[in-house]
Amino acid sequence: MKILIIGTGYVGATTAMVFAESGWQVTGLDIDEAKIERLRQGHLHFHEPGLEELIDKHVRSGRLLFTTDKETAIAGHDIIFICVGTPSRPDGSADLRYIQQVAADIGHWMNGYKLVVTKSTVPVGTQERVTAWIEAAQRQPHLFDVASNPEFLREGKAVEDALRPDRIVIGTDSARATEQLLTLYQSFQCPRIITTPRTAELIKYASNAFLATKISYMNELAKLCDEFKINVNAVAEGMGLDPRIGPSFLQAGLGYGGSCFPKDVSELVMTAREQDVHLHILEQVMEVNRTQYAYLLDKARLRLGDFANKNIAILGLAFKPDTDDIREAPATRMIHDLLLEQANVSLFDPVATLPAHASYGAVTECSSAEEAIRDADAVILCTEWAAFEQLDWESLKGLMRQLNFFDGRNMMDARKMREIGFYYQGIGNDY
Numbered sequence: 001m002k003i004l005i006i007g008t009g010y011v012g013a014t015t016a017m018v019f020a021e022s023g024w025q026v027t028g029l030d031i032d033e034a035k036i037e038r039l040r041q042g043h044l045h046f047h048e049p050g051l052e053e054l055i056d057k058h059v060r061s062g063r064l065l066f067t068t069d070k071e072t073a074i075a076g077h078d079i080i081f082i083c084v085g086t087p088s089r090p091d092g093s094a095d096l097r098y099i100q101q102v103a104a105d106i107g108h109w110m111n112g113y114k115l116v117v118t119k120s121t122v123p124v125g126t127q128e129r130v131t132a133w134i135e136a137a138q139r140q141p142h143l144f145d146v147a148s149n150p151e152f153l154r155e156g157k158a159v160e161d162a163l164r165p166d167r168i169v170i171g172t173d174s175a176r177a178t179e180q181l182l183t184l185y186q187s188f189q190c191p192r193i194i195t196t197p198r199t200a201e202l203i204k205y206a207s208n209a210f211l212a213t214k215i216s217y218m219n220e221l222a223k224l225c226d227e228f229k230i231n232v233n234a235v236a237e238g239m240g241l242d243p244r245i246g247p248s249f250l251q252a253g254l255g256y257g258g259s260c261f262p263k264d265v266s267e268l269v270m271t272a273r274e275q276d277v278h279l280h281i282l283e284q285v286m287e288v289n290r291t292q293y294a295y296l297l298d299k300a301r302l303r304l305g306d307f308a309n310k311n312i313a314i315l316g317l318a319f320k321p322d323t324d325d326i327r328e329a330p331a332t333r334m335i336h337d338l339l340l341e342q343a344n345v346s347l348f349d350p351v352a353t354l355p356a357h358a359s360y361g362a363v364t365e366c367s368s369a370e371e372a373i374r375d376a377d378a379v380i381l382c383t384e385w386a387a388f389e390q391l392d393w394e395s396l397k398g399l400m401r402q403l404n405f406f407d408g409r410n411m412m413d414a415r416k417m418r419e420i421g422f423y424y425q426g427i428g429n430d431y
């Protein structure tokens with residue numbers, strides 16, 4: 001079977017690699033010429049550990065091709081995965097314009113039976129809409145199926161997650177589609193859930209929203225821990241040993257960011273509202289997350305008096321380590337507020353950079369942590385890159401003007417930082 005992947009971003013490029021690794025012939029299609037050109041050379045257009053090497057291997061072997069030619073690609077493949085973006089509209093609901101465009105392209109160029117599989121995260125009911133969009137664009141009738149097969153990979157761990165998933169969810173009412181998808185995934189050792197398209201679509205949102213809920217819950221508890229001088233990490237450890245709770249996603253911090261949790265929680269709330277169902281818990285999850293970064297900023301402001309003309313070093317820009325993705329990264333909100341309050345902001349991230357945007361013009365982007373903290377009145381750590389923990393703060397402290405350290409990811413050892421002489425505050429670890 002030959003597989004076409006439409007959209008070669010994080011999910012598309014990873015999915016292309018996964019099927020090539022499984023031995024299938026794969027083509028990646030994108031409208032972005034520059035991305036396709038890089039991929040053809042075996043290079044990625046984003047930072048994802050281990051992925052580039054595997055893409056390069058399959059490009060060289062000829063198992064993985066990349067193109068911008070929609071007509072030939074769609075006509076030449078019978079299994080098509082849709083992996084384009086589904087960003088938020090201003091009201092928080094999902095913008096399906098890229099999905100609609102791809103469905104129209106498939107309908108227009110199809111020349112026989114196609115199995116169309118939506119891997120993008122799409123609201124409940126989208127499988128029916130994609131079916132209608134394909135039908136409407138057909139020049140002559142051809143049979144096709146549309147299935148939902150949501151993706152659960154994490155950025156920074158995409159290779160590992162996609163090659164060894166916890167589960168494969170297939171949403172389809174078609175026996176033919178089920179059989180083809182089970183064949184495609186035959187080499188995977190994990191449970192398969194075969195269900196309706198709507199159920200598959202909801203499983204994806206419900207999973208992301210539940211993980212986001214765990215995070216906001218811990219972030220609220222962390223504030224209580226601050227009042228009682230309890231370490232929230234110790235609380236998380238004690239909770240996580242209960243297998244009904246589990247140890248993951250209990251890390252308090254600056255709140256969740258990225259291209260998925262914020263948009264998916266808000267989309268689920270919007271979809272529910274359209275059905276007159278109010279997801280009260282998720283509304284509060286969003287509210288807690290919206291203000292979480294400000295909790296640490298308030299602590300810093302209290303300590304410094306105000307931020308005007310203070311030198312603030314931001315360590316970490318990406319929404320989490322091991323990625324250069326800064327979409328909805330708490331650091332960007334932090335920087336925005338600091339600039340509004342007239343701080344001098346210097347920034348270091350091992351891979352992420354600020355976009356060339358006028359609003360960030362005043363930020364000094366540095367090429368090392370040492371450079372960023374020179375003459376700083378305070379450090380605010382926003383992303384838990386492993387390299388930051390390994391820095392020798394005992395010797396680095398001499399570079400700073402004032403020894404204030406605000407740890408947005410509870411990464412450092414609070415006692416040790418205080419022993420060194422820092423005024424140290426994290427999120428719920430003031431014990």
Ligand SMILES: NC(=O)C1=CN([C@@H]2O[C@H](COP(=O)(O)OP(=O)(O)OC[C@H]3O[C@@H](n4cnc5c(N)ncnc54)[C@H](O)[C@@H]3O)[C@@H](O)[C@H]2O)C=CC1
Binds near residue numbers: 151153154155
């Ligand atoms: N980024 C992640 O870690 C995960 C993302 N998802 C979901 O997967 C979907 C894709 O996400 P990402 O890969 O992050 O998006 P992305 O923004 O990195 O990539 C989307 C790609 O689609 C291309 N594209 C747009 N319109 C197109 C068209 N008409 N024809 C061909 N290509 C087109 C864009 O040029 C871009 O390269 C979203 O729905 C997201 O919610 C799901 C799981 C994980």
Ligand SMILES: O=C(O)[C@H]1O[C@H](OP(=O)(O)OP(=O)(O)OC[C@H]2O[C@@H](n3ccc(=O)[nH]c3=O)[C@H](O)[C@@H]2O)[C@H](O)[C@@H](O)[C@@H]1O
Binds near residue numbers: 248260319
């Ligand atoms: O749908 C998606 O796109 C993906 O969204 C998340 O993956 P991702 O956004 O890459 O990253 P996560 O590791 O989930 O982290 C998301 C955010 O939550 C924060 N987080 C995570 C865990 C935690 O305990 N505390 C916490 O604040 C992270 O710092 C980050 O900002 C999910 O984990 C994936 O399963 C899903 O496929």
